[in-house]
Amino acid sequence: MNLSRGFAFISMVLVIIILAGFVGLGIYTVRLDYIVRDKFEGKRWEIPAKVFARPLELFNGALVTPDNLKQELKLLNYKKTDNYESPGTYVDKGSMVYVHTRGFDFGDSTEPEQVLEITTDGQQVIDVRSTQQNGTGIARLEPILVGGIYPRHNEDRVLIQLPKVPQPLIDALIATEDRKFYNHHGVSLRGIARAMVSNMTGGPRQGGSTLTQQLVKNFYLSPERTLKRKANEALMALLVEMHYSKNDILEAYLNEVNLGQNGNYSINGFGLASQFYFGQPLNELKLPQMAFLVGLVKGPSLYNPWRNPKLALERRNVVLHNMLVTGRIDQQQYDDAIKTKLNVIKKPTIGQSLFPDFLDVVRRQLKEEYQEVDLTSEGLRIFTTLDPIVQTSANKAFDTTIKQLIKRNPKKLEGLQGAVTIANPENGEILAVVGGSGMFTGFNRALDAKRQVGSLLKPIVYFNALESQRYTLISPISDAPVSITGMGMKDWKPKNYDGQSHGTVPLNYALAHSYNLATVRLGWELGIPSFINTLHTLGIDEDIKPYPSILLGAVNLSPMQVLGMYQVYAANGFRYAPRSIRSVVDAKGNPLQRYGLNVRQSLDPGGVYLLNYALQQVMRSGTGASAYATLPSNLNLAGKSGTTNDARDSWFAGYSGNYVAVVWLGHDDNSPIGLTGSSGALPVWINVMKQLNLAPVEPVQPTDVQWQWIDQASGNLSAQGCPGATYIPMLASTVPGQATPCGMLHLYGSQEAPYGETELDENGQPVYQQYARRVPEPANTGEASINLELPPDPETGKPPVVRRFWSSE
Incomplete structure (x- = not known):
C-alpha cells in the first residue's frame, strides 16, 4: 500500500515537472516570439546616412570637356562597351558619347534611366539628346557616393527589395545554401543529420543550417557555438517561418548576411557587396559575379578575392557547379562562366570615404543641425556640393606639387603640409577640400589649421582706399619707411620683403608687388577700425585686436575662412555663406531640409570692381605673374600671394570666373619652410587650376x-x-x-x-x-x-x- 502511494506521488511530481517544463517552454517560446516579431516587424537595421556628390548636369553650354565626362563615368564605374544596351555602359566616339544611365531617385525628383547622346566641342557641351522627354533641357547622371556616416556597430548596407534582385543570384543562393528552402519550415532534420554524420566521421565540416537558421543566427543571436544557442536558433527559425512568408525571409537574408569587411566597416547584404567588390549595382552583375558573391556566404575572410584569389575562384566555380546540377543553368552557361576571371575592382571604396577631407566638412555642418543618432540610424541621403572632378584634380595636383617641392629641399621641407579649398564664386558652394597630404587623421587643415595669412589681407586696405573716393588705382602713395608708436607697444617699423623702400608708387602697383610700407601707410591713414569692420563684413567673426600689424596679415585664419573672403571679391561684393550641402532626404525620399542660397551684398560693387582690376594686375605683372607661363592670359585671373614672418606660411588665393581657390602650405609645428606665397602656394594653385576647365573673370561693370x-x-x-x-x-x-x-x-x-x-x-x-x-x-x-x-x-x-x-x- 505504501509502495503504491509512493509510486503515485512520484508520478504526480513527474507530471507536475513535465507540466511546469511545458509551461516554462511555452513562456520561453512566447518571449522568443516577441523578440522575433519585434525586430522583424520593426526597425530591422541601423542604416548609415549616405553622402553623395553633386550630380553632373549636362546641358547645352555646360563647361564639361570630353575628359571630364569620361572621368565622371569612370568614377561611377560605367563600362566602356561597343553598345549601350545595358544601364551603366557608354560608347565613346570622340566628341560624341552615348551613355546609358542608371537613373536615380533624388527624393523630390527622379532622373529616369535613359540613353544620352552628348556632343562636345572640346571645352563645353554643345548638344544633348535623350530617349526620355525632358522639359528642363538638363540631364543628370546619378551622383557619386562619397561615403557614409555610420551606425554605432559600423555596419553598412544597401537595402534591396526582392523583386529587384536578379533571379540568377537567388538561384545560386538556393542551390548552394539551402536547396529545400521552399519546402521546409525553418529547420531541416535531414540537413542536421547529414551534418552530424559528416562531422562525426571526419568528413568535410558542415553546418546543416537552413537559410532561415542562418538569418536567425545573424539577426538575433551571438556567434557562440553552444547547445543552447543552437536550440534557440532552431526554435526561433520555426517561429520566423510561422509568422512570415518565404519571400519576406529571403529578402531579409539578402540584406543581412555578412559578405566582407573593409577596415572597421562590416559589409552586409548583397546590395552593398555588389558595389564593394565590383563597383556596380546588383542588377548590372553577370552570372559569374553573382556566383562569386554567393560563394562568400561560406566565409568572406577565407574567400577574400584580394588576399586569396585562387580560393575565391574555386569557391565561385563550386557555386556555378551547384547551379548546373540543380538545373538552374545549362552546360554552355556553366562552361562560359568558369572561364571568366573574378574581375573584382582593384581597390574597394565602399565603407571608407573616397574624399574624407570633404566628408569631414559635411559631417561638421550636419552636427550643427542634427543629433548624431539621427545621422547614424535613419538612412538619410545627403546631397552635397562636392564636384568629384574638381576634387580629384585638386588631390592629384596638391600631392604632385608637394612632392616636387620636398624633392628640391628635403632637409627643410620634409613633412611639409598644406590645404586646398575650392568653391564656386557664384553661389558659395564648396567644390573640393584637401585637408593635408597622406592619410586623413581627423585633423582637417582646411578647417583646423589657423595660421597668420600675411599679405592676403592687404586687398582690404586697398578696397577701403578706393571706396573712400580719396584714391584711384593710380593715385601716388608713399612706400617710404614708417614707424608707428602707441597702443602700449614699442615703435613698430615694418619692412618690405626685399628690405628696400620704393619711393612713391601708384596704388595698384603697390598692391601688385605687395609693398608692406605703402600698405601700412595707407591703412594707418584710413584707420584700423575701418580695416576691422571690412574684415568682419567679409565674414570673419574672430575677435580681431586693433594692432597695426593686422594690416600686414597678423591674423590667424583657416583656409576655409580665407576662401569665404575671396569668394566675396570674386562675386562682385556679394557674400554667399560657404556651404557643402544642398539637401537632406529621409529614407522614404521626403526632403527634410534644403540649403538654399544665403546671399547678401557685403561690399560696394564699385569698390570691388576696382579691386578686381588691381588683383588682376597682381597676376599680370606682380607676385602672381608666373601663373601666365602656364595658364592662358585671356582668363583675366585675379589673386594675391601671402607670406608670413620667417617664411613660416605660404599662401595663395585667387580665382577664375568659375572657381575661387585658396592654398596654404606650412609645417604643423609652425617651423619655417623657406617658401614665399609665390614660390610655394602659387605653384600648387597653378597646378590645381590648370587641371580645370576655367572661365575668364568678367565682372559686371557697376553703373558708378x-x-x-x-x-x-x-x-x-x-x-x-x-x-x-x-x-x-x-x-x-x-x-x-x-x-x-x-x-x-x-x-x-x-x-x-x-x-x-x-x-x-x-x-x-x-x-x-x-x-x-x-x-x-x-x-x-x-x-x-x-x-x-x-x-x-x-x-x-x-x-x-x-x-x-x-x-x-
Missing part, C-alpha cells in the same frame, strides 16, 4: 564705374596714344576735372571755341582752341567747363597759363 584714359604722372584725363596714358576703371565721382593737352587733342579735336572767354595773342589768334564736352556740368547752368593746363612757351620758357572754356554741348 567708368573706364578712362588717365595720365599716370599727373592723374589727369588723357587719351589712347598719349605718352604715359593708362586705361583704368574709376568711380564716376573720382574722374578728374582736368585733362592733359594731348588728352584734349585726342578726345575733342582741334576747334575754335564757339563762345566763351577766349584770350588772343598779339597777332589776334586764340591762345588755345579746344573746348570741353565730357566734363561735369556746373549746377543749374546747363554748361560744362574744364581747366586746361597749357605747356610752357617753347621759346621764352614762360610758365603755362590756365584758360577756361565753356560749352553747353
Whole structure:
C-alpha cells in the first residue's frame, strides 16, 4: 500500500515537472516570439546616412570637356562597351558619347534611366539628346557616393527589395545554401543529420543550417557555438517561418548576411557587396559575379578575392557547379562562366570615404543641425556640393606639387603640409577640400589649421582706399619707411620683403608687388577700425585686436575662412555663406531640409570692381605673374600671394570666373619652410587650376564705374596714344576735372571755341582752341567747363597759363 502511494506521488511530481517544463517552454517560446516579431516587424537595421556628390548636369553650354565626362563615368564605374544596351555602359566616339544611365531617385525628383547622346566641342557641351522627354533641357547622371556616416556597430548596407534582385543570384543562393528552402519550415532534420554524420566521421565540416537558421543566427543571436544557442536558433527559425512568408525571409537574408569587411566597416547584404567588390549595382552583375558573391556566404575572410584569389575562384566555380546540377543553368552557361576571371575592382571604396577631407566638412555642418543618432540610424541621403572632378584634380595636383617641392629641399621641407579649398564664386558652394597630404587623421587643415595669412589681407586696405573716393588705382602713395608708436607697444617699423623702400608708387602697383610700407601707410591713414569692420563684413567673426600689424596679415585664419573672403571679391561684393550641402532626404525620399542660397551684398560693387582690376594686375605683372607661363592670359585671373614672418606660411588665393581657390602650405609645428606665397602656394594653385576647365573673370561693370584714359604722372584725363596714358576703371565721382593737352587733342579735336572767354595773342589768334564736352556740368547752368593746363612757351620758357572754356554741348 505504501509502495503504491509512493509510486503515485512520484508520478504526480513527474507530471507536475513535465507540466511546469511545458509551461516554462511555452513562456520561453512566447518571449522568443516577441523578440522575433519585434525586430522583424520593426526597425530591422541601423542604416548609415549616405553622402553623395553633386550630380553632373549636362546641358547645352555646360563647361564639361570630353575628359571630364569620361572621368565622371569612370568614377561611377560605367563600362566602356561597343553598345549601350545595358544601364551603366557608354560608347565613346570622340566628341560624341552615348551613355546609358542608371537613373536615380533624388527624393523630390527622379532622373529616369535613359540613353544620352552628348556632343562636345572640346571645352563645353554643345548638344544633348535623350530617349526620355525632358522639359528642363538638363540631364543628370546619378551622383557619386562619397561615403557614409555610420551606425554605432559600423555596419553598412544597401537595402534591396526582392523583386529587384536578379533571379540568377537567388538561384545560386538556393542551390548552394539551402536547396529545400521552399519546402521546409525553418529547420531541416535531414540537413542536421547529414551534418552530424559528416562531422562525426571526419568528413568535410558542415553546418546543416537552413537559410532561415542562418538569418536567425545573424539577426538575433551571438556567434557562440553552444547547445543552447543552437536550440534557440532552431526554435526561433520555426517561429520566423510561422509568422512570415518565404519571400519576406529571403529578402531579409539578402540584406543581412555578412559578405566582407573593409577596415572597421562590416559589409552586409548583397546590395552593398555588389558595389564593394565590383563597383556596380546588383542588377548590372553577370552570372559569374553573382556566383562569386554567393560563394562568400561560406566565409568572406577565407574567400577574400584580394588576399586569396585562387580560393575565391574555386569557391565561385563550386557555386556555378551547384547551379548546373540543380538545373538552374545549362552546360554552355556553366562552361562560359568558369572561364571568366573574378574581375573584382582593384581597390574597394565602399565603407571608407573616397574624399574624407570633404566628408569631414559635411559631417561638421550636419552636427550643427542634427543629433548624431539621427545621422547614424535613419538612412538619410545627403546631397552635397562636392564636384568629384574638381576634387580629384585638386588631390592629384596638391600631392604632385608637394612632392616636387620636398624633392628640391628635403632637409627643410620634409613633412611639409598644406590645404586646398575650392568653391564656386557664384553661389558659395564648396567644390573640393584637401585637408593635408597622406592619410586623413581627423585633423582637417582646411578647417583646423589657423595660421597668420600675411599679405592676403592687404586687398582690404586697398578696397577701403578706393571706396573712400580719396584714391584711384593710380593715385601716388608713399612706400617710404614708417614707424608707428602707441597702443602700449614699442615703435613698430615694418619692412618690405626685399628690405628696400620704393619711393612713391601708384596704388595698384603697390598692391601688385605687395609693398608692406605703402600698405601700412595707407591703412594707418584710413584707420584700423575701418580695416576691422571690412574684415568682419567679409565674414570673419574672430575677435580681431586693433594692432597695426593686422594690416600686414597678423591674423590667424583657416583656409576655409580665407576662401569665404575671396569668394566675396570674386562675386562682385556679394557674400554667399560657404556651404557643402544642398539637401537632406529621409529614407522614404521626403526632403527634410534644403540649403538654399544665403546671399547678401557685403561690399560696394564699385569698390570691388576696382579691386578686381588691381588683383588682376597682381597676376599680370606682380607676385602672381608666373601663373601666365602656364595658364592662358585671356582668363583675366585675379589673386594675391601671402607670406608670413620667417617664411613660416605660404599662401595663395585667387580665382577664375568659375572657381575661387585658396592654398596654404606650412609645417604643423609652425617651423619655417623657406617658401614665399609665390614660390610655394602659387605653384600648387597653378597646378590645381590648370587641371580645370576655367572661365575668364568678367565682372559686371557697376553703373558708378567708368573706364578712362588717365595720365599716370599727373592723374589727369588723357587719351589712347598719349605718352604715359593708362586705361583704368574709376568711380564716376573720382574722374578728374582736368585733362592733359594731348588728352584734349585726342578726345575733342582741334576747334575754335564757339563762345566763351577766349584770350588772343598779339597777332589776334586764340591762345588755345579746344573746348570741353565730357566734363561735369556746373549746377543749374546747363554748361560744362574744364581747366586746361597749357605747356610752357617753347621759346621764352614762360610758365603755362590756365584758360577756361565753356560749352553747353
